[in-house]
Amino acid sequence: MLSILKKPIARIILFGLSLAAILLIIYGPKQPGLEDKKVLVGNADVAQLIASWNRTWNRMPTEEELSGMLENYVREEILYREALNQDMDENNSMIRRGLIVQMNMLAESQAQEKKISEEAIRAYYDLRKDQFTRSPIYSFTQLNFDGGIASEEIEKIREKLNADKLTPTAKDLPGNKGMLPRNFEKAGADEIIRTLGENFIQPLEELELNTWEGPVRSGFGWHLVYITEKLPAEPLPLETVKDAIITELQYEEARAAKEQFYTELRQQYDVVYEGIAKDLLND
Numbered sequence: 001m002l003s004i005l006k007k008p009i010a011r012i013i014l015f016g017l018s019l020a021a022i023l024l025i026i027y028g029p030k031q032p033g034l035e036d037k038k039v040l041v042g043n044a045d046v047a048q049l050i051a052s053w054n055r056t057w058n059r060m061p062t063e064e065e066l067s068g069m070l071e072n073y074v075r076e077e078i079l080y081r082e083a084l085n086q087d088m089d090e091n092n093s094m095i096r097r098g099l100i101v102q103m104n105m106l107a108e109s110q111a112q113e114k115k116i117s118e119e120a121i122r123a124y125y126d127l128r129k130d131q132f133t134r135s136p137i138y139s140f141t142q143l144n145f146d147g148g149i150a151s152e153e154i155e156k157i158r159e160k161l162n163a164d165k166l167t168p169t170a171k172d173l174p175g176n177k178g179m180l181p182r183n184f185e186k187a188g189a190d191e192i193i194r195t196l197g198e199n200f201i202q203p204l205e206e207l208e209l210n211t212w213e214g215p216v217r218s219g220f221g222w223h224l225v226y227i228t229e230k231l232p233a234e235p236l237p238l239e240t241v242k243d244a245i246i247t248e249l250q251y252e253e254a255r256a257a258k259e260q261f262y263t264e265l266r267q268q269y270d271v272v273y274e275g276i277a278k279d280l281l282n283d
Helices: 008-027 043-057 063-085 093-112 118-127 151-163 189-196 198-206 238-266 275-282
Strands: 137-145 183-187 212-218 221-231
Touching (some): 093 238, 118 238
Antiparallel strands (some): 137 183, 137 221, 212 221
16 A cells, blocks of 8 residues: 555645645635626517516516616526525425426417317317306296295195286285395396305296296295296307307317427436335336
């Protein structure tokens, strides 16, 4: 061992290692060079800032606003670089998630550039027409009674109303005179449910027209119902639901683009599963 240290080359190596250790102790780890400390703000950066401002405020920025954006851009760039120099990006779940979101957005943006054709809209509508159906529409009068009254008593009132051939236009009809509206004109499911509750609307389809029917139970008690018009459910016109269909198609296109983007990337990687992960996938 001593004979090796006597050789000139061994002395040079030992001297170099000692000098490196001393310099590391005195000056610390190597700092980024001058090139790493240079922040270049070019025309492309300015154009991007202006475009971002215009999308948000729908106008061009003033000179003062643009100066403020440039200062903020430089501030963020410096802080970003310093964070990278200190390895803050490694094993950081928030940064990892943010980068994944950006990659997904990049993939979805490819689908957003694709225009949805009229043929695709029509095909989607024809295939899923049942999803764009207007609920039944009813015109009726309801008479409300306290829920504590026996249903048999309400049935007797109904029989007397029909026997006397009293219609909704008759005066002094029985029932509570509370806050509930008695008359509904061309009311859809949403309006009826909002006013009288889901339990009320369910039996309406089975009730006869132009006669007092019931009793029907709701959260407000008992009801006798006189239906004058009943329009069955039917598909909404394409023009009415066109915007909703375009939104749905854009979502499906974006999802498909994201999956295609990942599939192409996945083929470039060799994924090796070990240990428990390997056992799970082999089951």
